[in-house]
Amino acid sequence: MTKNHTAVNGADRCSLCRKDKNWVNDRFKDDKSRIIPVHHSKVLLADHDKEPEAVFLKNKDILESSGLVDSLVFLGIYDKISYFVVDIKSDEFALSLSKKVDGSFKSIRWIVSLLSRRDCELLTLARFMIYWHSRNQYCGKCGSKTISTDAGHVRICKNQACKESYFPSMDPAVIVLVSLGEKCLFGRQKAWPNEMYSTLAGFVEPGETIEDAVAREIQEEVGISVDNVKYQGSQPWLFPSSLMLGFTASAKEEIITIDKTELEDARWFTREEIKKNPEMLPGKVSIAYKLITDWMGKEG
Numbered sequence: 001m002t003k004n005h006t007a008v009n010g011a012d013r014c015s016l017c018r019k020d021k022n023w024v025n026d027r028f029k030d031d032k033s034r035i036i037p038v039h040h041s042k043v044l045l046a047d048h049d050k051e052p053e054a055v056f057l058k059n060k061d062i063l064e065s066s067g068l069v070d071s072l073v074f075l076g077i078y079d080k081i082s083y084f085v086v087d088i089k090s091d092e093f094a095l096s097l098s099k100k101v102d103g104s105f106k107s108i109r110w111i112v113s114l115l116s117r118r119d120c121e122l123l124t125l126a127r128f129m130i131y132w133h134s135r136n137q138y139c140g141k142c143g144s145k146t147i148s149t150d151a152g153h154v155r156i157c158k159n160q161a162c163k164e165s166y167f168p169s170m171d172p173a174v175i176v177l178v179s180l181g182e183k184c185l186f187g188r189q190k191a192w193p194n195e196m197y198s199t200l201a202g203f204v205e206p207g208e209t210i211e212d213a214v215a216r217e218i219q220e221e222v223g224i225s226v227d228n229v230k231y232q233g234s235q236p237w238l239f240p241s242s243l244m245l246g247f248t249a250s251a252k253e254e255i256i257t258i259d260k261t262e263l264e265d266a267r268w269f270t271r272e273e274i275k276k277n278p279e280m281l282p283g284k285v286s287i288a289y290k291l292i293t294d295w296m297g298k299e300g
Contacts (some may be wrong), residue, residue, distance in 0.1 A: 032081050
C-alpha cells in the first residue's frame with residue numbers, strides 16, 4: 001500500500017536534536033523557519049476562492065506577543081525549512097493575525113483532502129501537538145503542574161519528588177474491509193454526511209492483538225465472524241489521536257446483525273453499486289478510501 005496523504009512522514013523530526021535548546025533556538029531564529037498558529041484547535045488558512053492554503057508565520061510575527069515563544073513546539077524540517085507550532089490563546093491576537101494575513105482560523109478535519117500534501121502533514125501534526133499539550137497540563141501521578149521540554153515533545157512534572165514524564169502518543173485502532181465473494185461490507189454512523197458509508201473500525205483494547213481486535217469489532221458491530229485477516233497499511237488520524245491500522249478480512253457468513261449503539265446501518269455492496277454511487281465513499285484522504293479502491297481494483 002502506498003503512503004497515505006495524511007501520513008506525517010515528509011518531515012524530518014530531528015528527534016536526536018530536540019534536547020539541545022541552542023539548536024532549537026537557532027532553528028527558530030532562522031529567517032526561513034515558519035510557524036503554524038493554532039487557535040481553539042483551528043488552523044490559519046488563507047481566505048480566497050482557491051483550494052485551502054495554510055498560512056505560515058515568521059518568527060517576527062509572534063515576538064510582539066509575550067509568552068508565545070515559550071509555548072513553541074518544534075515539528076521538524078520539511079524541504080529544508082524548520083516548522084514550529086504555537087498555541088494562540090488570545091482571541092484578540094488571533095483576530096489581528098487573521099486580518100494581517102487576510103485569513104481565518106478554521107477546522108481542518110473535513111477539508112484535509114483539499115490541502116496540499118505539505119499543508120496536510122504539517123497542519124494535522126500541529127493541531128495534534130497543541131491538543132496533546134492542552135490535556136497534559138497536570139501530572140496524572142501527583143497532580144502537580146507539568147512543564148514542556150525537549151522542544152515540546154515531553155512534559156515533565158514540576159514536583160521534584162515526582163518528575164513523571166509524559167510523551168505524545170496515538171491510540172491504535174483497526175479499520176477493516178470485509179468481503180464476501182463479489183460484495184464488501186460497509187457501515188454507516190448517524191453523524192456522517194448523508195448517504196456516506198465506509199469500512200468498519202474500532203479501537204484495540206488493552207492486552208488484545210490487532211488481529212483479535214479485527215475479529216471482535218466485526219462480530220460486535222455486525223454479528224459476522226471473519227478469517228483471512230491481512231494487514232494492509234496504516235495512517236495517523238490525528239482527530240484527535242488515532243493510529244489507524246488497515247486490514248482486509250473474509251466473512252464467514254452473510255447475515256448482518258447490527259449493533260445500533262455503534263452503527264445506524266450496515267449492508268453489503270457490490271463493485272457495480274459502488275461505481276454507480278461514488279459519493280457514498282469516505283474522503284480520498286482516508287485509509288478507508290484506499291482499502292475500498294484497492295478492493296475495487298481486484299477481480300472478485
